[in-house]
Amino acid sequence: MTDSTATRATKPFRFGVVAPLTTDLPTWRDRVRRIAGSGYSTLLMPDVPKWQPAPAPTLAAAAGLADLRVGTWVYASPLRPAWSTAWEAHSLSVLTDGRFEMGIGTGRPGIEDELRELGLPVTRPGERLAQVRETVTRLRELDGPDLHTPVVMAVRGPKARALAAEFADTVTFALMPGDDRAEMTRLVRDFRTDRDVELSQHVAVVGDSVAPFMASPDTDPAALRAADSLAVLPDDPAAAAEEIQRRREEIGFSYFVFGADFAEKLAPVVAELAGH
Template sequence: MSDSNASSGTQRFRFGAVAPITSDLPAWRDRVRRIADSGFSTLLMPDVPRWQPAPGPTLAAAAGLADLRVGTWVYASPLRPPWHTAWEAHSLSVLTEGRFELGIGTGRPGIEDEVRELGLPTPGLTGRLAQVRETIATLRDLDGPDAHTPVVMAVRGPKAQALAAEVADTVTFALMPGDDRAETTRLVRGFHPEREIELSQHVAVIGDRVAPFMAPPGTDPAALRAVDSLAILPDDPAAAAEEIQRRREEIGFTYFVFGADFAETLAPVVAELAGK
């Protein structure tokens, strides 16, 4: 087990699927139902303007199709005012009867250019982290004393980790293409919250296939394997299950997020490990 305080006491496995609308709506609806039937706990939506419908309405629709949790993976803090993000998150919690999780971060690489194209302010990292903090504080006010919308924070550097240790329920670590197993382990073990926080892993590549919306353009599965990156898993279910269990034991990851294109391939893994 990792020496991080984040997973004091082994947490149970759960699995999420990032399921953007890349087909016609009937096919997407069928996919949502299959993901739920396969034992995934959470259906997730990326925050990529103009490429697909907005995350909030899409997740509300998904929550009405199947009995599973839904969440953003993840909102980019510069793309909307903090109060608006908090209001939308609280509203989704209400509409899904507590099945919504707010995933939020400071934005993927290149977010500054996207923000400029939209005519929005372009705060630096400190400003973007302040937006995240304000969003979560406002969400807590809107939830009130009798509700708690879970917050998943995407982090990398020490300032983001410090904020996550203070306000997040789940943390996912942004991995760089050259990060090997040792570097990722070092990064996670350097995270020392004073309370139990679920550790999540974003897995963009299964075998030789890259999930849409989950990895930078030009991602090379062979290069990831060459550096023993944790951004990739084997496409053999038995080997994938063994590796996932190793990552919990050695690092502390218990919540794994895959692309929806791999839901059927990994269904045996989810069936074997979910909730254990």
């Protein structure tokens, strides 16, 4: 095994938007088309029952509206059986002509309460990680030799990072509120794989605004800036573009995911950097 930061070639920038359906359908459809027209690569859907329609049909609808990739950000492994998630992901790959990428993780902090409300088993973290492994394994079986559904894994601990090193095409690192730049840089540099994987950054705060669905409502932007957290980007597009380039150069992040409310503000950043 080798240090990924030492062996991976610099990847071109790409940008995704978490855009759940929270408005009337015509408004959401217009937003999807604007996101695609602004150069974003991927429209993403969270996996939170009761927040919005289910990811699969919503993403299929989005893929029919515009020529862009779609994906889950991210499936929570304990919410459904592994075979069901794999079947759904494979079906989306087929129905979108290969434009689907499956994001998967073990669930957000506090998912235990959600599982109880849904009448589902409250599994231990290790069991949830085993569900992730089984899901990806079944997806690869369904894809067969002629299709490869990209897998994005949301990770934090050493066991999750090891699984991502084995299976993932893209890896995103879960940020905790107190994580500063130095801590996240160390976490990424400690990620070791002999495979060429893409590193992704989840950006929940731009300036003083917090993206719905991407961070807790009580998130304090000032506290995050004081901690030099990578969850924050500057409000000014030029400064944001400079910071994004710094993060690729110093840490290796090349795929950045924003909330839908920031899509128009950061469109100049995407226009400048996407594909470079």
